[in-house]
Amino acid sequence: xxxxxxxxxxxxxxxxxxxxxxxxxxxxxxxxxxxxxxxxxxxxxxxxxxxxxxxxxxxxxxxxxxxxxxxxxxxxxxxxxxxxxxxxxxxxxxxxxxxxxxxxxxxxxxxxxxxxxxxxxxxxxxxxxxxxxxxxxxxxxxxxxxxxxxxxxxxxxxxxxxxxxxxxxxxxxxxxxxxxxxxxxxxxxxxxxxxxxxxxxxxxxxxxxxxxxxxxxxxxxxxxxxxxxxxxxxxxxxxxxxxxxxxxxxxxxxxxxxxxxxxxxxxxxxxxxxxxxxxxxxxxxxxxxxxxxxxxxxxxxxxxxxxxxxxxxxxxxxxxxxxxxxxxxxxxxxxxxxxxxxxxxxxxxxxxxxxxxxxxxxxxxxxxxxxxxxxxxxxxxxxxxxxxxxxxxxxxx
Amino acid sequence: xxxxxxxxxxxxxxxxxxxxxxxxxxxxxxxxxxxxxxxxxxxxxxxxxxxxxxxxxxxxxxxxxxxxxxxxxxxxxxxxxxxxxxxxxxxxxxxxxxxxxxxxxxxxxxxxxxxxxxxxxxxxxxxxxxxxxxxxxxxxxxxxxxxxxxxxxxxxxxxxxxxxxxxxxxxxxxxxxxxxxxxxxxxxxxxxxxxxxxxxxxxxxxxxxxxxxxxxxxxxxxxxxxxxxxxxxxxxxxxxxxxxxxxxxxxxxxxxxxxxxxxxxxxxxxxxxxxxxxxxxxxxxxxxxxxxxxxxxxxxxxxxxxxxxxxxxxxxxxxxxxxxxxxxxxxxxxxxxxxxxxxxxxxxxxxxxxxxxxxxxxxxxxxxxxxxxxxxxxxxxxxxxxxxxxxxxxxxx
Numbered sequence: 001x002x003x004x005x006x007x008x009x010x011x012x013x014x015x016x017x018x019x020x021x022x023x024x025x026x027x028x029x030x031x032x033x034x035x036x037x038x039x040x041x042x043x044x045x046x047x048x049x050x051x052x053x054x055x056x057x058x059x060x061x062x063x064x065x066x067x068x069x070x071x072x073x074x075x076x077x078x079x080x081x082x083x084x085x086x087x088x089x090x091x092x093x094x095x096x097x098x099x100x101x102x103x104x105x106x107x108x109x110x111x112x113x114x115x116x117x118x119x120x121x122x123x124x125x126x127x128x129x130x131x132x133x134x135x136x137x138x139x140x141x142x143x144x145x146x147x148x149x150x151x152x153x154x155x156x157x158x159x160x161x162x163x164x165x166x167x168x169x170x171x172x173x174x175x176x177x178x179x180x181x182x183x184x185x186x187x188x189x190x191x192x193x194x195x196x197x198x199x200x201x202x203x204x205x206x207x208x209x210x211x212x213x214x215x216x217x218x219x220x221x222x223x224x225x226x227x228x229x230x231x232x233x234x235x236x237x238x239x240x241x242x243x244x245x246x247x248x249x250x251x252x253x254x255x256x257x258x259x260x261x262x263x264x265x266x267x268x269x270x271x272x273x274x275x276x277x278x279x280x281x282x283x284x285x286x287x288x289x290x291x292x293x294x295x296x297x298x299x300x301x302x303x304x305x306x307x308x309x310x311x312x313x314x315x316x317x318x319x320x321x322x323x324x325x326x327x328x329x330x331x332x333x334x335x336x337x338x339x340x341x342x343x344x345x346x347x348x349x350x351x352x353x354x355x356x357x358x359x360x361x362x363x364x365x366x367x368x369x370x371x372x373x374x375x376x377x378x379x380x381x382x383x384x385x386x387x388x389x390x391x392x393x394x395x396x397x
Numbered sequence: 398x399x400x401x402x403x404x405x406x407x408x409x410x411x412x413x414x415x416x417x418x419x420x421x422x423x424x425x426x427x428x429x430x431x432x433x434x435x436x437x438x439x440x441x442x443x444x445x446x447x448x449x450x451x452x453x454x455x456x457x458x459x460x461x462x463x464x465x466x467x468x469x470x471x472x473x474x475x476x477x478x479x480x481x482x483x484x485x486x487x488x489x490x491x492x493x494x495x496x497x498x499x500x501x502x503x504x505x506x507x508x509x510x511x512x513x514x515x516x517x518x519x520x521x522x523x524x525x526x527x528x529x530x531x532x533x534x535x536x537x538x539x540x541x542x543x544x545x546x547x548x549x550x551x552x553x554x555x556x557x558x559x560x561x562x563x564x565x566x567x568x569x570x571x572x573x574x575x576x577x578x579x580x581x582x583x584x585x586x587x588x589x590x591x592x593x594x595x596x597x598x599x600x601x602x603x604x605x606x607x608x609x610x611x612x613x614x615x616x617x618x619x620x621x622x623x624x625x626x627x628x629x630x631x632x633x634x635x636x637x638x639x640x641x642x643x644x645x646x647x648x649x650x651x652x653x654x655x656x657x658x659x660x661x662x663x664x665x666x667x668x669x670x671x672x673x674x675x676x677x678x679x680x681x682x683x684x685x686x687x688x689x690x691x692x693x694x695x696x697x698x699x700x701x702x703x704x705x706x707x708x709x710x711x712x713x714x715x716x717x718x719x720x721x722x723x724x725x726x727x728x729x730x731x732x733x734x735x736x737x738x739x740x741x742x743x744x745x746x747x748x749x750x751x752x753x754x755x756x757x758x759x760x761x762x763x764x765x766x767x768x769x770x771x772x773x774x775x776x777x778x779x780x781x782x783x784x785x786x787x788x789x790x791x792x793x794x
Contacts, residue, residue: 102540107623128621129560138623139536139630143499143716144588153589155713158660163526169660191541191632192550192793218713224525226504226535227624233536234713235588263555263566316552316615316631317793319540396589396714 002383003070004241005052005063005206008092015095017047017055019067020241020386021074025092028070030085036073040065051099052242053323056186056205063186063205064246094240096147098184103145103325104313105180105212105232107136108304110256112332115344120220132260135304135312137329140212141233145325147240148209148388154366154395155234157218171395172215174349175364178330179280179340179372181299182210183306184242185324192317197268200307201245203320207274207299209239209374209388210327216343216363238325239374239388247383251275251376255305265315266308273300276376276385278331280340284359285367292355294345297331297338299374366394399780400467401638402449402460402603404492407484412492414444414452416464417638417783418471422489425467427482433470437462448496449639450720453583453602460583460602461643491637493544495581500542500722501710502577502609502629504533505701507653509729512741529657532701532709534726537609538630542722544637545606545785551763551792552631554615568792569612571746572761575727576677576737576769578696579607580703581639582721589714594665597704598642600717604671604696606636606771606785607724613740613760635722636771636785644780648672648773652702662712663705670697673773673782675728677737681756682764689752691742694728694735696771763791 001022008018008025017028029047031037040062046054055063073079080086107113110127113136117126130136146152154175160167186205189195195203212232219231255271276299281291304312309326330340339345342363345353349362364370369392374385398419405415405422414425426444428434437459443451452460470476477483504510507524510533514523527533543549551572557564583602586592592600609629616628652668673696678688701709706723727737736742739760742750746759761767766789771782 102538130555130557130564130618130621133557133564134555134619136619136623137626139538139626141499141536141715142539143718143721146588153714156591157713158527158531160527160530166657167527167530167660169662191543194553194793215713221527222531222533223622223624224527225620225624226533227620227622229534229536230709230713230715233715260563263564265566312627316554316612316627317541317550318538318627318630321540324540396591 001075002247003067003074004243005097006240006242007051007095007097009095010087010092014048015050017049017052019070023089024080025087025089026070026074027085027087031070036069037066051323052097053099056184057322060186063244067244094147096145096238097240097242098323098325100142100145101321101324103140103142103327104137105140105327105329106304106309107329108302108309109329109331109340110303111301111334112330112340112344115332115339119348132258133262135309137309137313138227140236144233145236145238147238148390150237151391151393152213152235153393155215155218155230156395157215157230158221159217160221167221172218173363174216175392176214176216176342177280177370178212178214179278179295179297180210180212180330181276181328182208182238183326184208185320185322185326188321189314189319191319194317195310195314197266197307197311200310203310204245204306206242206244208242209372209385211237211370211372211388211390212327213237237388237390239386241386243383243385248274248376250378250381251383253300256303258303265311268305268307271305273302273305274376275300276374279373281371281373282355282361283369283371284355284361285365286359288367288369291371294353295337295339297333297340299331301331301333301338302328364392366392368392398468398472399644400464400471401640402494403637403639404448404494405489406492407489411445412447414446414449416467420486421477422484422486423467423471424482424484428467433466434463448720449494450496453581454719457583460641464641491544493542493635494637494639495720495722497539497542498718498721500537500539500724501534502537502724502726503701503706504726505699505706506726506728506737507700508698508731509727509737509741512729512736516745529655530659532706534706534710535624537633541630542633542635544635545787547634548788548790549610549632550790552612552615552627553792554612554627555618556614557618564618569615570760571613572789573611573613573739574677574767575609575611576675576692576694577607577609577727578673578725579605579635580723581605582717582719582723585718586711586716588716591714592707592711594663594704594708597707600707601642601703603639603641605639606769606782608634608767608769608785608787609724610634634785634787636783638783640780640782645671645773647775647778648780650697653700655700662708665702665704668702670699670702671773672697673771676770678768678770679752679758680766680768681752681758682762683756685764685766688768691750692734692736694730694737696728698728698730698735699725761789763789765789
């Protein structure tokens, strides 16, 4: 079993670094005070912190050592009994673990780009000419990213189903999810200095689950020519735990061969994705205790690898900082049951999803809860990404 | 005369808050220690800071009081003589004054949107259907915004003049400027809470000069369907001084009447822009000491006011934080000598600008320096925005 990193607090307590260990939340500040990390030359104050950023900035040698020491210690069950550093997961509050500087959203799943292009443009030319030459991306909003368990109000905005009439002001009628993974940057590059694709993964601290909430009707009207804005920046949801990239070594899997061949700065000797199962559940307002699985996807369904995303992002000299977030874009597999958004699952709202008798959905209703879960599993070993859970509240006005 | 706020340091010294007073840089931490602000109940440490954010977060009552007390004190010339709190502007280093959380770039000048649409699409339908109904905007990159005097390397990237051939990798051949103003947010709103247009200006701390460097050839290929990315995020340049919005009261001027009428959340009783002269100079590599004026524009040439930008940005509940930056987009006036980018000034590179005999430009060359200056002037009173100065260095590879 391996640990994941997060930030927790107990009632009336300050925020501290946490390690997830099964159903336990381990207080890393307490472990530091017990001397477990003394040989690593890390200031103890790093573990008493509102965010993981200072810890991540120590570098992989130290953060991996903290992980390995913790795992070895916790693996002995006796070390966990009646210890004040070990909290039941239900007894603590988990917080947004990363102070996010800049957030970038990619568009790296071919099936997703194809589906959207086929719906909105032309199935015969669903992918735009640039799509197979570069990992398309845009900048998103960092301030409105919140941790799992935080809910949001259905956003208002301008909607116009036609381009020839006047827009109306309304709460979104096409509230959607986007099933994504987020990469947490662990090592900065200086402005002007591109990151070589062979070194790109050295800049990755780890991965999280991400739900990039989207208002499709607002998006349709606003997005030309400069891209999505209010359709996305009202809220995004992040899981509380960061899984270090090193933990995923057993789950590496060859990435799809790219055709046409990409430019040299994007070429990889050994293209790899990560085999992480992703599931989307809806708990409809009518049955708020019941989870209905609506999609099964996988982090490996990416045409553009994380290394390619980083090499591309920085090829112009753009500087990435510790704590920046690079999201994958919606991850859709080839079969319809693996599509990562309701837009695709219902094909633009045309084919409602029947959850149970009398309950179906195209887009989301107030009171609906969405849970994204992630886990990697192989030969009995399992890495649990936890979940990101969010409920849709009614609009504020 | 009024002061502007910034961050300075002297050699080997820590960063402190600065007030610009003519050609003097005034140490506000020193003024605080002399007791000038004692009646305002402000911790002195606020004035010894890497950024203005904590100061701005005190709120307008306090920041305006600091400004007024400082102005009254400095207006007496005797108070400035041989004082260690007053530095010659040439003796200090100025720094990026704002720790920028999120940066949004609007597209609020009609002439600019028209020019770009006419060049790239169709002069008969230059503005897209949404343009007159909402202030189009996109999220930009905060990490690559640097202060005046910081230079950057010409960015590399993918270029493809056609959509049917393979892209090439190259340094940009169409390096451009964008003459913009940036609004600094001074008061946050909570997630989910839209800012009413009548209160929008209460959320503005002040304004700065902004140069949103752009690589037009990279932009052309990458920007569909999600907007500009690497064409913009390699570098942006910000002036070192923030002019508080209250200082501009005498320079308010009626904004253009909007037709068609906008939705109620964007309607203003009394639409106002700010009459701030903006100038763009080039110092070509061949004559690096000589300034050639290539554009004269004005902050008032906006179809969408700052208040409308803020009301729109938050209408979906998006939260703005202290230190967020909202840039105006390129500000182009109606006459060709007032266009705010080389793309427009040279009409897509077709009409080179003749600077002097034997020296002309379409887009920028290595070694060229661009200086943007801004000032408001009326009845003998003048508010100086200073300048933002940047030199183009050769590509890194």
